[in-house]
Amino acid sequence: MVxxxxxxxxxxxxxRDAPAVAGHTGGISARMSERRTTGAASTAGSSAGDxxxxxxxxxxxxxxxxxxxxxxxxxxxxxxFNSSAGFNTSASxxxxxNYAKAAQDPIVWKSLVHTFLWLAYHVVMAGGLGLLLAxxxxxxxxxxxxxxxxxxxxxxxxxxxxxxxWANIYDPFFGLLNTALTRIGLxxxxxxxxxxxxxxxxxxxxxxxxxxxxxxxxxxxxxxQNIDRSLYDAAEVxxxxxxxxxxxxxxxxxxxxxxxxxxxxxxNGLKGFATVFVMTNGGxxxxxxxxxxxxxxxxxxxxxHGLAAVLCILLSLLAITITILFNxxxxxxxx
Amino acid sequence: xxxxxxxxxxxxxxxxxxxxxxAPFVWLVVSSFKTEAEIGQxxxxxxxxxxxxxxxxxxxxxxGFGGLVGNSLINLIGVxxxxxxxxxxxxxxxAKIRFPGREWLFYAFILGLTVPVQAIVIPLYQVLFGLxxxxxxxxxxxxxxxxxxxxGIFLMRSFFIGVPDDLIEAAKIDGASHLQILTKxxxxxxxxxxxxxxxxxxxxxxxxxxxxxxxxxxxxxxTLPLGLVRFASTYASDYRLVFSGTxxxxxxxxxxxxxxxxxxxxxxxxxxxxG
Numbered sequence: 001m002v003x004x005x006x007x008x009x010x011x012x013x014x015x016r017d018a019p020a021v022a023g024h025t026g027g028i029s030a031r032m033s034e035r036r037t038t039g040a041a042s043t044a045g046s047s048a049g050d051x052x053x054x055x056x057x058x059x060x061x062x063x064x065x066x067x068x069x070x071x072x073x074x075x076x077x078x079x080x081f082n083s084s085a086g087f088n089t090s091a092s093x094x095x096x097x098n099y100a101k102a103a104q105d106p107i108v109w110k111s112l113v114h115t116f117l118w119l120a121y122h123v124v125m126a127g128g129l130g131l132l133l134a135x136x137x138x139x140x141x142x143x144x145x146x147x148x149x150x151x152x153x154x155x156x157x158x159x160x161x162x163x164x165x166w167a168n169i170y171d172p173f174f175g176l177l178n179t180a181l182t183r184i185g186l187x188x189x190x191x192x193x194x195x196x197x198x199x200x201x202x203x204x205x206x207x208x209x210x211x212x213x214x215x216x217x218x219x220x221x222x223x224x225q226n227i228d229r230s231l232y233d234a235a236e237v238x239x240x241x242x243x244x245x246x247x248x249x250x251x252x253x254x255x256x257x258x259x260x261x262x263x264x265x266x267x268n269g270l271k272g273f274a275t276v277f278v279m280t281n282g283g284x285x286x287x288x289x290x291x292x293x294x295x296x297x298x299x300x301x302x303x304x305h306g307l308a309a310v311l312c313i314l315l316s317l318l319a320i321t322i323t324i325l326f327n328x329x330x331x332x333x334x335x
Numbered sequence: 336x337x338x339x340x341x342x343x344x345x346x347x348x349x350x351x352x353x354x355x356x357x358a359p360f361v362w363l364v365v366s367s368f369k370t371e372a373e374i375g376q377x378x379x380x381x382x383x384x385x386x387x388x389x390x391x392x393x394x395x396x397x398x399g400f401g402g403l404v405g406n407s408l409i410n411l412i413g414v415x416x417x418x419x420x421x422x423x424x425x426x427x428x429x430a431k432i433r434f435p436g437r438e439w440l441f442y443a444f445i446l447g448l449t450v451p452v453q454a455i456v457i458p459l460y461q462v463l464f465g466l467x468x469x470x471x472x473x474x475x476x477x478x479x480x481x482x483x484x485x486x487g488i489f490l491m492r493s494f495f496i497g498v499p500d501d502l503i504e505a506a507k508i509d510g511a512s513h514l515q516i517l518t519k520x521x522x523x524x525x526x527x528x529x530x531x532x533x534x535x536x537x538x539x540x541x542x543x544x545x546x547x548x549x550x551x552x553x554x555x556x557x558t559l560p561l562g563l564v565r566f567a568s569t570y571a572s573d574y575r576l577v578f579s580g581t582x583x584x585x586x587x588x589x590x591x592x593x594x595x596x597x598x599x600x601x602x603x604x605x606x607x608x609x610g
Contacts, residue, residue: 051434053513057424058440061484064421067462068481069447075458087461136349143346149596150353153360156592157585158542160560164567164581165359174574176362179377210356215603222604264607271451274544278564292453299457300549312454323449 073316079309086303098306108311110286111294114201115318118290119269121202126209127265130216131258135250137217138224148221155214163278166207170194170279194280197287204288208275212268216261223257224250255333263326270319291315360585367391367578374574390579397570398580399554403562404587406472406551407541410558413476414540415533418487421480422532426491427517431503448485453545460549468550475550475558479543483536490535490606494528495521527605534602541588559584 080098082091102108137147157165169176170193178190193203231249240248273292276282282289282297289297291311298308362379367390369383395401429437452459459478460469468474498521506516522529547561554562563584570576592599 050432050513054428054432054434054437057428057432057513057517061421061425061488062440064477064481065444065447065484068459068478069455069484070443072455072458072462073446073450075461076455079457087464133349133352136345139345140342142342145596147346147349147353148600149593151356152596152600153589153592154356156538156542156588158544158560160542160544160564161581161584164563164577165363165585167567168363168574168577168581169359174374174377176359176379180379183378183380210359215607218600218604219607267451271453273453274560277544277548292451295453295456299460305457308457312457315454316450319451319454320449 076312084305098310102310111289111291115291121205122269123265126212129213134217134220152214159274162211163275167279200288227253367582390575394576394580398566403559407559411540417480418536422487426488430492430495444485470552531602531606535606
């Protein structure tokens with residue numbers, strides 16, 4: 001058995017044995033520790049022939065990945081230090097000029113603030129709804145599949161289609177929201193949901209969160225099923241009521257899934273683009289502009305590639321930071 | 336613990352939530368059968384006097400939905416097949432063969448798993464342009480496969496790692512090559528992983544908007560979400576067309592899910608847990 005001893009492997013190794021919901025964004029350290037401690041997973045003894053075979057097996061994936069992912073990552077970095085007036089134009093090295101320009105651009109700061117707000121709305125609304133519904137749905141036996149299936153339906157719809165759906169729901173004159181409010185006598189609450197600068201980011205986020213909560217609900221349900229039944233029996237013997245069982249057994253048992261869902265929701269929020277692009281295109285007055293929509297505007301409409309590349313770097317750094325922070329948190333939780 | 340006495344109170348308490356969450360679908364489907372005048376009454380609680388199937392006929396023809404659905408299907412099949420062809424062998428190599436540089440590749444894939452695709456879009460466009468792949472379905476397939484490769488590889492790898500090495504040794508004694516071991520031994524016993532990869536890549540491809548927006552410029556090559564957005568902004572004031580076009584865009588995937596919900600749920604949670 002070959003164990004790759006790497007500094008820090010001891011810190012993250014316990015994750016492997018935890019019933020962790022490791023995934024897309026959250027499971028990276030779990031994966032790494034798993035690889036380190038199960039070095040023997042690879043068949044012992046590497047020969048030159050094995051190395052060649054491995055290369056052939058990796059080749060199709062690597063060719064695509066190098067061309068359409070790794071090269072663009074490197075090129076984005078390069079672009080951020082060059083000035084370019086658009087596609088098919090020559091670029092010249094300008095050092096940190098683009099970074100300085102980004103720092104002075106008020107829309108960059110606006111889009112950054114909006115992105116953080118957007119993340120917070122999404123985590124609270126989609127994550128929170130997912131948790132509440134999971135707690136309720138997992139109590140059901142006979143109708144569980146029905147409710148789980150029904151609540152999951154919005155997640156199947158493309159965010160672009162969701163944008164079209166909710167743009168119609170928010171339509172001031174014929175949309176579901178204002179017409180329903182008027183009909184049930186709450187006409188005073190009708191709003192210009194997408195035209196009010198103070199409301200627009202929240203309104204659009206409701207659409208994204210409506211689409212997003214279903215997956216978080218499924219993950220929470222899976223997490224609830226992993227909680228040891230005997231803990232509930234023990235709590236009952238101690239005379240705990242339903243609320244105490246929730247506080248002392250269920251929620252602690254969900255800690256790991258919760259960190260995973262929060263990190264997934266944050267990353268999903270960071271990538272948010274389609275609903276804003278479809279419903280408001282960042283408006284009115286940039287009040288729903290996100291980093292992603294501003295990148296699109298700079299790259300494909302105003303052809304300011306240097307500034308766009310700086311925002312791309314910023315977006316990547318945010319994603320990497322969130323991923324690392326949550327992996328640390330998860331590692332500490334499982335100690 | 337009695338099950339029955341808490342089943343119906345909980346189900347009853349969930350009913351209002353269910354109605355609120357599904358209201359957008361119901362409202363759109365009902366409204367899509369109304370006449371322009373009925374929509375103009377702005378009353379969401381009335382039913383259409385007659386079912387206006389005509390709305391669907393008009394939307395289908397004007398929006399060119401036949402072509403959009405066709406493009407989306409080609410797109411989906413291409414991505415699913417190519418993802419399997421690229422991710423299964425690579426996942427196997429990372430899980431079961433030790434070779435120099437494996438560590439580096441691992442980190443390179445983690446990088447791609449973390450960096451959002453929006454953050455590399457400018458060079459991505461330039462690469463596609465250089466390869467003459469802008470405005471082609473080939474182009475969108477290659478980019479989407481590449482975008483999904485880190486996730487697909489880690490998914491396959493985490494499943495393959497659990498397969499005992501004895502199986503490989505036994506097959507090697509029988510004279511099998513690594514490729515034969517992968518296709519004859521590993522893939523047949525990896526149905527859950529393959530199922531998760533197929534469902535997740537199919538769903539994300541079918542629903543993708545950002546990459547098609549960059550790559551697919553003319554209407555003849557566009558996919559369903561992109562085509563609907565174009566259609567809805569062109570005919571924004573023609574509500575009956577927008578409503579029925581939107582229903583056309585979400586109904587097929589929802590019906591498919593209801594028919595296969597067990598496989599979908601398994602695939603999606605497996606994918607999230609193992610990925």
